[in-house]
Amino acid sequence: MAISFSCSCGKSFRAKDEHAGRRLKCPGCGVVLAVPLLGEAGVAEDGYHLAEPDPGPAAEPAPAMRFGPRAEVAPPATPRPRSAPGEEPRFDPEAPPSSLREYLYWALLLALIPLVVSVLSRTKESSTFVDRFKATIEKAPPEVQQRIAQLFETKGEGVELEDLLTALPGHRLAEAHLPRDTGMHWIYGALAATVFWVLALAMFPREKRTPGHLLSVGLFTGTLGIVLLLVVQYLAAATQGVWIRGRGIVVLLFYIAKFIGFSYASASDPDTSFALSVLGFTCGVGLCEELCKALPLIGYYRRDAQMGWRGACLWGLASGIGFGVAEGIMYSARYYNGITSGGIYLVRFVSCVALHAIWTAAIGITMWRRQETIQGDREWPDYALAILRILAVPMVLHGLYDTLLKKDLDLWALAVGAASFAWFAWQVEAARTQANEPPKALRAWA
Known part of the structure; x- marks a missing residue:
């Protein structure tokens, strides 16, 4: 039956x-x-x-008193794409009505513990790179000290960091966790990606999903998304010092890239004010990174509307995980290997990956809620504004977090990280409440 x-x-x-x-x-x-x-x-x-009922002769108009104004049907907006005939909805009726796995996203809050420990244990008297380098040289054998001296004599101020670190014993500073020429950070990245991927698969049992989909989303953002971000950064930097005149879309795109380049320059300059740094990190780093992470979701909702809020959240988590792991691998190779202690790797591959996942998952839920604003035939200014509204809150949180770290306001940065999770959790529960509401069509006839 x-x-x-x-x-x-x-x-x-x-x-x-x-x-x-x-x-x-x-x-x-x-x-x-x-x-x-x-x-x-x-x-x-x-x-x-x-059987379909016979419509029969046209019925007499119903008395006005039987219908309230809520029963009036407004002209429909641009219709959302429908599924193919016979295709089942993405809701799993066999799943239990409630499960602890529906609240497994709270585990992401535990991933911020390494960041908490790092912030609370950091002191203003922490040794600088120069101090640690001098201490390492003083404890090095005479032949190492002579080799370092020859480097400075031959290259002077042009000596490279790679040359200095590879000349040291073990190819690292004293108390550094890994040597400079290591591939261990790739293993750390793979472990982090695996753990977060398994966590994402365990979440939300009521949502049908395949592990391959989440893996593909993470790989896309961790590879092509990163490449696209680097291209945007390069083009934005190339516009600095260049001015063009004219009208049209090309000129507009040029000045958008120029503004992004200015934002990145403001973010990286240690002498910029707090307000200018917030502007730089928000409109440069925050905008570009969150947009790159949101690309899989944008591509999906532009052509389909079947995925619910749980699926959008999982896609956002997977995309953020892919980006965070790729960023951690790049940062380790450039700034950590041979220089920093082991704690920074834990922060980068656990807490920072979790933050990227939280921001993009919140974007996914917001996009599910506002998917009609990016569907259909729209003018590109309306489309760009709709995307900007979807990215707005995570973009600002991202920019503010980076600014506070730049200004050594670590406790406030930690507070922004907690606020980011609070925003994400509110998005999840609000979407859960919205999805469990009775159909609006039924309420209109009440």
Whole structure:
């Protein structure tokens, strides 16, 4: 025995009688529907279906007193793409109505513990690179000291960091966790990616997903997304000091790139004010990185509307994980190997990856909620503004977090990290509440 019912958009569904009362999201229009109880909907048995009723002669207009103004149907907006005939919705009716795994996202808060420990244990008297380099030279054998002296004699101020570190015993400063010429940071990245990927797979059992999809999203952002970001940074830097005149889209794009380049320069300059640093990190780093991480979600919702908020959240997590791990590998090779202690690797591959995942997951839920603003035929200014509104909050949180770290306001940066998780958790619970509301079409007839 099966229950037959349909959505106001015209898509029909069939459900087992034990699923009566469950809720699902229509893949055609996105409205949350309740599977009717037996007796409230048509029943189909052994392949027999209810026939479509004969419309008959035109009915007399119903008395005005029977319909309130809420029953009026507004002209529909641009329709969302519908699923293929016979395709099942992405809601899993066999899943339990509630599960602790639905709240497993709180584990991301635990991933911020290395950042908390690092901030609270940091002191203003921490040794600089120069101090540690001098201490390493003083403890080095005479032949190492002579080799370092020859480097400065032959290259002077042009001596490279790589040359200095490879000349040291063990190719590292004293108390450094890894040598300069190591590949261990790749293993750290792989371990971090695996743990976070398994965590994402364990979340939200009510959402149908395949491990390959999440892996593909993470790999895309961790490779092509990073390459695209580097290209944007290069083009933005190339516009500095150059001015052009004219009109048209090319000139507009040039000055957008120029503004991004100015933002990156303001963010990296240690002498810029706090306000200018916030502007630089938000409109440069925050905008470009969050946009690159959101590309898989933008590409999906531009052409489809079936994925619910849980799927959008998981895609955001996977994209943020891929970006965070790739960034950690690059930072380790450039700034950490042979120089820093082991704690920074824990912060970079655990806490920073979690923050990137949190920001992009929040973007995913916001995009699910506002997906109609990026669908259909739109003018590109409207489309760009819609994307900017979706990215706005994580972009600002990202920029503020980086600015506070730059200004050595570590406790305030930690507070922004906590606020980022709070924003993400609020997004999750708000989406859960919104998805469990009765269908609006039913309320209009009440």
